[in-house]
Amino acid sequence: MSTDPWQLLDDAGKVLVVHAHPDDESLSTGALLASLTAAGAHVELVTATRGEEGEIVPGAIAEDEDRPLELIREAEIDAATARLGLAARHVLGTPPALAPGAAPRTYRDSGMQWIREGLAGPSASAGSDSFTHRPLEEATEDLIALLEHVRPDVVIGYDDEGTYGHPDHVRAHHVTAAACARAGTVMLEVSSAPEPAASAGFHRRDHPGTAEAVRAAVDSYRTQLTVLGTDAEGIRIRHVGGQDDLVALRTGLRVRA
Template sequence: MSTDPWQLLGTARTVLAVHAHPDDESLSTGALLAALTADGTRVVLVTATRGEEGEIVPGAIADGDERPLEEIREQEIDAATAALGIAERHWLGTAPALAAGAAPRRYRDSGMAWVREGLAGPSPDAGPDSFSLAPLEQATDDLVALVEQSRPDVLIGYDDEGTYGHPDHVRAHHLAVAAAERTGVPLVQIASDAAAPGTVVRELPQVADAVERAVDSYRTQLTLRGPVEGGFAIRHVGGQDDTVALRAGLRG
């Protein structure tokens, strides 16, 4: 079997993308997933947490809207996945992403603390039900159940840096690796650094409209500032400026 990540994806009929929070699928892999669905690949998404610990962009929630943040973020992820053309999405710990015979369970957003600019680390407030502290074997059982149900040809997950070190991203990396090892389904990793050795980058400008709509779905978490060379400028809820790139760097 080829280990070239783009060749693996190019021949896949179904891929399963493993993400940590609502919006990660759009910010980290929006261009990739939109390009796959545009080419006719069935894309299934599993998200580990509901992003309960996220901050909220001022004014993003209407006065009088008393829904909990996780409920609003569920509405946002529904809109984003529709824009990207994703066939189906699931929460880890909810059937079919739930081990046989297990009671439904929620993996909570672990939160994070900035170690330095651009690098996140664990939050001191993460509880025992947080995704990053939940037993890896239990989470792997849940993901393997979804792999067996959806029968993907390839898994897509983070590399060991987890894009910027968020503990839930790093945990999602370990989860995807464990599920790939147990099931034999190859894993394609999203490179945290597109310039890292062994990374193969492709430009994907053809999916700009889909990515823009997906990113703009997350108004509690970011502000879409407009197109820039190679992607879209955004401002995160914490004030950090960033670019959502219309390309993907992959590692086998």
């Protein structure tokens, strides 16, 4: 098997990408996914949680809105994935991303709190149905069921740092790695570092021509962020917590050994 992740992607006809929450697909891999679909690849997405614990940008939801946040975020992710050109999206624990014979199950957003500098953990209110607290084996079996349904040539997931260490991202990494190992499917890991190190096995690629699609996808998440503008580096955003960030138009990937 090639150790060049981009060669594997270039040769792939069908790709599955695994993320933790609505908006992660656009923030972490938007340019990558837009470039893949523009090149004709069949790309499907599975999201572990519905983002129930997300904060809300003030004024983003009308005062007379009676839908719960997870339904509002479902509409946001539908809009974002359409902008990126994805062929289908799934929710872990819901068919076809459900182990045979199992009753449908919900992996609730775990929320996040900083345990100490540089180490994140689930929020204190995370219950037994949260993604980080439900048995790892359940989520792994559900993802294997989806792999058998989709039969992707490659799977794209987080590296072991889970972007910024969100516990749901880290959990998604472990679930994806376990499911791919058992199913015999190639896993490609997205670098958490903005400038991935070749010494760690990462190979970087720019995604020219994707800015418009990525900006539209990111802008779908009005409850979570505000788009500030676009420049040569990517899409400038401000998160609900006030942190400014860049949605880059490049990706570092490596093949999971």
